[in-house]
Amino acid sequence: MGLLDGKVAIITGAGRGIGAAAAKLFAEQGASVVVSDLDKAPAEEVVGAIKKGGGKAVAVAGNVMEQSTNEALIKAALDNFKGLDILVPAAGFCNDKVIQKMELEDFRLMVRVHMEAPWMLCKLAYPHFKELSQDGNYRRVVFVASEAGTHGNAGQSNYGAAKSGAVGLMRVLTKEWLRIRVNCNCVAYGFVETRLTQSTSGQQILGANIGIPEQSRQMGEQFMMLRGGRILTPEEAAGAIFALAIPQADGVNGQLVEVDSGIGL
Numbered sequence: 058m059g060l061l062d063g064k065v066a067i068i069t070g071a072g073r074g075i076g077a078a079a080a081k082l083f084a085e086q087g088a089s090v091v092v093s094d095l096d097k098a099p100a101e102e103v104v105g106a107i108k109k110g111g112g113k114a115v116a117v118a119g120n121v122m123e124q125s126t127n128e129a130l131i132k133a134a135l136d137n138f139k140g141l142d143i144l145v146p147a148a149g150f151c152n153d154k155v156i157q158k159m160e161l162e163d164f165r166l167m168v169r170v171h172m173e174a175p176w177m178l179c180k181l182a183y184p185h186f187k188e189l190s191q192d193g194n195y196r197r198v199v200f201v202a203s204e205a206g207t208h209g210n211a212g213q214s215n216y217g218a219a220k221s222g223a224v225g226l227m228r229v230l231t232k233e234w235l236r237i238r239v240n241c242n243c244v245a246y247g248f249v250e251t252r253l254t255q256s257t258s259g260q261q262i263l264g265a266n267i268g269i270p271e272q273s274r275q276m277g278e279q280f281m282m283l284r285g286g287r288i289l290t291p292e293e294a295a296g297a298i299f300a301l302a303i304p305q306a307d308g309v310n311g312q313l314v315e316v317d318s319g320i321g322l
């Protein structure tokens with residue numbers, strides 16, 4: 058018996074990091090998972106690992122900034138698993154620069170991936186959530202934000218603003234979707250060990266340099282250690298998404314949960 062037996066989840070950005078750990082945990086706990094990522098190979102690897110462990114999953118590759126990808130995700134859930142219970146729009150990256158060096162396009166890119174993409178997925182899910190709500194069960198959206206949005210972080214005016222937008226979206230949809238029993242909550246991470254927080258590696262996503270400068274990473278690490286905190290693993294980060302997605306948390310709605318080992322206080 059798993060805590061998510063019979064549930065159908067869409068997780069974006071699930072080819073790596075927190076999304077991949079969430080997809081594996083959800084599947085271990087009985088959910089059927091649509092594993093979505095910009096990159097096909099890592100998404101298929103995650104699906105392979107889930108199936109090897111006896112779970113159910115399907116990979117859908119595509120850019121979540123495109124409406125067609127979000128349509129394909131909903132279709133994959135309905136066609137393959139005949140349901141739609143949980144959305145986790147986790148796909149994302151950052152593109153850090155101080156504001157005087159940042160172009161408007163750098164800002165808009167973050168708004169597109171962290172605000173517009175979750176908005177699109179939710180909008181497309183609405184008619185299905187409404188129809189399915191007649192079964193009396195609670196459904197979920199777990200948004201993925203950052204303490205760059207809730208507390209601020211130098212060099213991330215684009216990313217922090219966009220992640221704050223995801224918190225606002227969560228709060229509005231909480232109110233709009235009370236009647237159809239879709240609980241909306243949001244996790245905001247501090248520092249999690251993933252590709253996103255590795256030293257700048259020359260890797261790019263859609264033209265943006267990902268990773269953070271080694272000096273900033275070291276400063277972040279020292280700041281945390283001094284306060285008794287630590288860098289979390291993707292599995293620990295995924296645990297918070299899972300905790301908000303299980304039916305035992307049906308009473309939790311409209312909440313922002315900071316996941317940072319306690320240093321954000």
Ligand SMILES: NC(=O)c1ccc[n+]([C@@H]2O[C@H](COP(=O)([O-])OP(=O)(O)OC[C@H]3O[C@@H](n4cnc5c(N)ncnc54)[C@H](O)[C@@H]3O)[C@@H](O)[C@H]2O)c1
Pocket residue numbers: 069070071072073074075076093094095096099119120121122146147148149150151170201202203204245246247248249250251252253254262
């Ligand atoms: N790692 C952290 O410390 C941290 C902190 C705060 C918030 N977050 C957020 O957590 C989420 C997951 O990040 P992560 O740390 O696991 O990073 P990650 O780089 O390990 O994984 C992110 C995945 O998203 C995919 N992706 C990126 N843009 C996409 C797009 N446009 N369409 C489809 N897929 C796309 C990438 O290919 C990658 O596989 C992100 O939204 C990130 O902003 C992470």
